[in-house]
Amino acid sequence: MSPHAPVLLAEVLEALEPKPGDVVIDATFGAGGYTRAILETGATVIALDRDPTVQPYADAVANDFPGRFRLVRTPFSGLAEAFAGSGAARLDGVVFDIGVSSMQLDQAERGFSFMRDGPLDMRMSGEGESAADIVNTWEHGPLAHIFKLYGDERQSGRVATAILRRRAERPFERTLDLAEVVEKALGGRRGAPIHPATRVFQALRIAVNDELGELRAGLEAAEATLSPGGRLAVVTFHSLEDRIVKAFLTERSGAAPGGSRHAPVAVETRKPSFVLKFKGAREAGEAEREANPRARSAKLRAAVRTDAAPWGRIAA
Known part of the structure; x- marks a missing residue:
């Protein structure tokens, strides 16, 4: 049994339309749910994942589908390089499943969950700055900023103040330690529908892994790499991610550039690089x-690549 159930699987397959001979990139391999379903249609899959703990699942898939699967350990920003290294002539589909997986949350030693005690880590790749590094070294302003921006925490300043006050006594090392400090700073649970530390932990995870920057880079790479007629499917789980995907596809499927009568802008007319598969998002x-x-919070957006030149960088 997979420890992570792929969300909107039927809808993703409908959007990708994989068939024998196609080459598809599964940009978030995880436990291989999307990958297996795509391989079962006869397509070939190049899977990406920066998490080294997925290797046993990749080995099992490679054993079941010899010659039609390979895993590349890379984040979204390495998508174009991963495809170039495959030797494939064309790319027929790309799927992204954004955010943290169930199995990452369930592994206390990864430090993603405020419900399980473990080291305050949160690094998907196991490399770089950890959540503990951030809460123990960042100043008040940057901490409050990410809690507000990435977690939509209304009392971000109060939480940052509580973190600085506590770390002056001793550094944070464990998830439940941080969760307790955040909970006290926000006045306890008081019947709240979600744990008080939910938004802060989400913000730290996004910051540690540069999730929104990687999403933008992945969308840019998919646009540059997909062949004409290639399909793009993106599953998101919160508004920050969905807003980026929606804006990207709205713009590149032909929305008019902005401007005003007071400050008109001269923008080069560009042909749409995508055609939407359907309006809005599927749930x-x-x-x-x-x-x-x-x-419950998942949204799927999908589009088909045209033969127009890629538009390039996405504005942050």
């Missing part, structure tokens, strides 16, 4: 939401 049905709580 999970009632049965899937009941079976998999993670599906």
